[in-house]
Amino acid sequence: MELIINHQRKFFGEAPASLEELMQLEAPGKSKGIAVAVNNQVVPKTQWPSTVLRDRDFILIITATQGG
Incomplete structure (x- = not known):
C-alpha cells in the first residue's frame, strides 16, 4: 500500500x-496535540479507529509544539 x-x-x-x-x-x-486530515478532510480523533485507509490516500499530520 502506498500512502502520501x-x-x-x-x-x-x-x-x-x-x-x-x-x-x-x-x-x-x-496522543495529544495532533490533528489529522485524510484527503483534505479533518478526521476527529474519535473516528481514527473506524477510518479505513485506501491506497494512495493523502494524509496530513499536524502536531502542536510549545515555544516560540
Whole structure:
C-alpha cells in the first residue's frame, strides 16, 4: 500500500488497518496535540479507529509544539 503522508510517499507491505493504527506507527506515544486530515478532510480523533485507509490516500499530520 502506498500512502502520501505530509507530502512524502510511504510504502507499507502490510497496510495499516485503520488511521489509528497508522498513527501508532507514525507518532508512537503521542496522543495529544495532533490533528489529522485524510484527503483534505479533518478526521476527529474519535473516528481514527473506524477510518479505513485506501491506497494512495493523502494524509496530513499536524502536531502542536510549545515555544516560540
